[in-house]
Amino acid sequence: MKTKFIALAGGLLAATALASVPAKADVKIGLLGGVSGAISAMAPSMLEASNLAIKQVNEQGGILDGETLEGVIGDSACNPQGGTDAATKAVNIEGVSVLVGPHCSGAVLAASGSVSIPAGITMITPSGTSPEITGLEDNDTVFRTVSSDDYQGRALARTLKDAGYEKVAVAYVNNDYGSGLANAFKAEFETLGGEIAGFAAHEADKASYRSNLAELADGGADTLVLFDYGDGTGLTILRQALENGFFEKFVGADGMKSEALIEELGPENLTNFVTSAPVGEKSDALDAFNKAFQADGGDPDAIFVTTSYDAAFLAALAIEKAGGDKAGIAAALREVSNGEGETILPGEWAKAKKLIAAGTAIDYKGAAGDQNFDAAGDVPGIYALFKVNGDQFETMTEMK
Amino acid sequence: MDFMELLNFYLMPGIVLGCIYALGAIGVTLIFSILRYAHLAHGDLATLGAFLALAIVSGFGVSPLAALPVAMIGTAVIAVFIDKAFYNHLRERPKIVTVMASLGIALMIRAVIQVVWGVDSESYVRGIVRPENYWGLRIRDREIYTIAFMIAVVVALQLFLGRSKWGKAMRAMSDNPDLALLSGIDNRKVIILTWLIAGGLCASAGVFLGLNTELKSMMGWHMLLPMFAATILGGVGRVDGAVLGGLIVGVAEELSVLVLPSEYKTATAFVILLLMLLVRPTGLLRGKVL
Structure with missing residues (x-):
């Protein structure tokens, strides 16, 4: 038995020794x-x-x-x-x-x-x-x-304001993505004279968000701006908001532009949903x-x-x-x-x-833009607003 | 805010959530009082049950409720298998070894789920279901099923533990395993029975969570803390305590939004757990044995 183990160990050792000599380093x-x-x-x-x-x-x-x-x-x-x-x-x-x-x-x-x-x-x-x-x-x-997202949040605020959204509630996932986007959006939307009638972070991965939604809806807004992920909590929140009729219109940002929303909720329920996302310039x-x-x-x-x-x-x-x-x-x-x-x-x-x-x-010159980095390693972006048409997202308008 | 709004948007979701927590917490409490360790794979076992039901729903086109019993049996058998394959060998070692092993099992189960079903969000039924309106009370069918199922399970389990021969054997073993063995109770059979019940309930918690929200590969893991909080709150080893604890944790999480910023919702279960351990470590119902 012992010799067997030694033989096995020896064999393994030889195998690793062989494997660790590649022809050329990748x-x-x-x-x-x-x-x-x-x-x-x-x-x-x-x-x-x-x-x-x-x-x-x-x-x-x-x-x-x-x-x-x-x-x-x-x-x-x-x-x-x-x-x-x-x-x-x-x-x-x-x-x-x-x-x-x-x-x-x-x-x-x-x-x-x-x-x-x-x-x-x-x-x-x-x-x-x-x-x-x-x-x-x-x-x-x-x-x-x-x-x-400082740019995306502001561009989204301007686009919504132009499209006639006046009073919105904002729900954002409590992480660096959600809070960055939400704060940029809020600052610009309020500067433009829009009203934020509810502004709350939520923790991801809970089973129910009905109480969160009820709190947000109390402000009297008919639009929910949701900064979250469409494969995660964003889906849960959107579902519960639709089912309970908390808001009439819904707005998302890049994280919400996910096929999962259309698959799980059905396009017929997403007629009042728009979402922004980065696009490549032609x-x-x-x-x-x-x-x-x-x-x-x-x-x-x-x-x-x-x-x-x-x-x-x-x-x-x-x-x-x-x-x-x-x-x-x-x-x-x-x-x-x-x-x-x-x-x-x-x-x-x-x-x-x-x-x-x-x-x-x-x-x-990249597919998404020229990719000329600024001092902080960032690049400017181009965004468009999307709506759901049939089984996929369709560009509505460019965002400025 | 009027009373109906409080009922519809804060209490109702809390109660439904509490029922789901309770179904999981009963399993945790059974395992804790009979096998004497905290089973950390309980959440992922629930996820497994939920995805088994999904396989049946999408494979045979039946409703999730029809798939529930099959998923429960399937998960129960898998739970017994896991016990035989892994925990059994650690029975005589310090309990902390088994607790750590169960954490490993949790990761294994999750990995299997992610390999088989992927990591995308899934749901049993596509589209949305608007609630029925009963005199101002907005309830969905699936919420009624969740609550009814939980009540039925608790009544059945209490009768089983109190009246039947095997139920009494389980209680005896939870009281004193050595004495139970001496008086002719087959410990191995009791352990199998415990895993069958805990595994089945665990699967039902997963299925109802999936039915009320979405199925995700991490859904059970996120439910683990509230389940343990519910178990300890109600008193470890008490089935009725687990139910009470589950309901309190669920309702408290939803009501916390009224007084706290909503990002602290998750922390509510933690706070309840800490307070209970400080003030009354035995739990509300003074649990110790079944």
Whole structure:
């Protein structure tokens, strides 16, 4: 029996020894997504878009010396703890060069504060939209390819006011995403002379929100502005508000633009529901991405896919530019997308690689916008208001 | 705010929620008083029951209530299996080992659910159900079913524990396992019976939670704290205490919105738990044994 164990242990040891000598070291980027949790329905297409960028890199000659770029997926669970766990694993165990993600603001703040900033690893989030991320003391290592909610909240307030909404109640999920968005919205809506007749945070994942809704409805507003996630508590609240007739009209922001709402509640119940979400500006870059993503079997209209693609493609460009040096990636990221140099569109990896090797300056024009980062690592954004038509969301109007 | 509004939007949801907590808390209390440990996988076992029912609903096109008994039996059998496969080996070790093991089981069950059913929100019935209006009282059918089921379960369980031979055996074992063994009670059978009952009730808590809200892979885990608060509040080892505790926690959570900012709703269960442990650790009904 004992010899058997020794033989088994020896065999395992030999196997690990063999496995740990790869032909060529891969370059890894961490793809931290909210695979489980409140945005679970959005995460798969976002990760697919990031993987498309990685696939293109590998098809067009690979990264650095023809090495393979590998995306390591981690589940950030859309909460601070999950984000930290996933980032720790990606940085310390997988040894990734760049983190693309996490997807939710709370996870971004926690993972950057406790993992990526101390380790000096560059983080590019495609969907962490909280205004808090702008003010991070990050040694210039935290970037995002989506714009801050400070902008979205204000744009939504202006659009609603123009559309004739005068008196609204605001319910927001009690995290960095919800409070950032709600406060920006409230400030602008009140400046414009609108009335906020109820303003309350709620804790996620409770079974009943009827008492919360009753409190909010007491203010006499006919519209509920709900800053939450459509796969999580947002769905529960919207369902209970509709069932009990608390409000007549409903407004959401990017987190609420989820197919789950239409699937679970039915489009016939969502006729008075509108939601804002970031959109790509019509451009050659967006067309190039749409075509490639469609050919890859993805849905280019899904939320945050353009920003996810840009984040991963920019990460690859920065690694190439920095020559694989992890500490130099943040600086390289600014160089490859600062508005100066030869234009690189989505998918043009071979061209970019040649130019970088020749020492020519390049400028990536992303699917979601030009992606020229400002001093805080933020980008401006374009938003549109969506309504439900049939089984999907349809653009109503651009938001200014 | 008038009285009907208080009743419709604060008390009613609280009572329905309380019934769901109570169904889970009864299982927790049974396990605690007979096996003497806190079962942390109880929430995820409830999730499993809810998703089993979903499989039956979507597979055979029956109503969730028809799927309930099957899901209860399925979960009960799985609970017995988990006990045999994992907890049984730890029976003679310090109880804290089993408690920690149950945390591991919770993660395992959740992982299985996420692999099989995915992580998206699901529901038994698509669309929304507007409540019926009974003289100003707005109630949905599913809320009536939830409350009726809970009452039926408690009455049946009290009769079973008080009158039947096996019920008495369970109480005897909860009082003193060694003495029960000496007087000819088969401890293993009592343990199986406990898991069957706890697992079945657990599944029903999950199904009713799913029926009243949505099914999510984390739904049971989020219910764990209120269930434990309900158990301790009512007095550990008391079935009627678990029901009372569940109702108090559920109603208190909803009413707390009236006096506290709504983001502190979740904290209500914590506060009740802490206060009870400080003031009257034995619980409202002085629990100790069944």
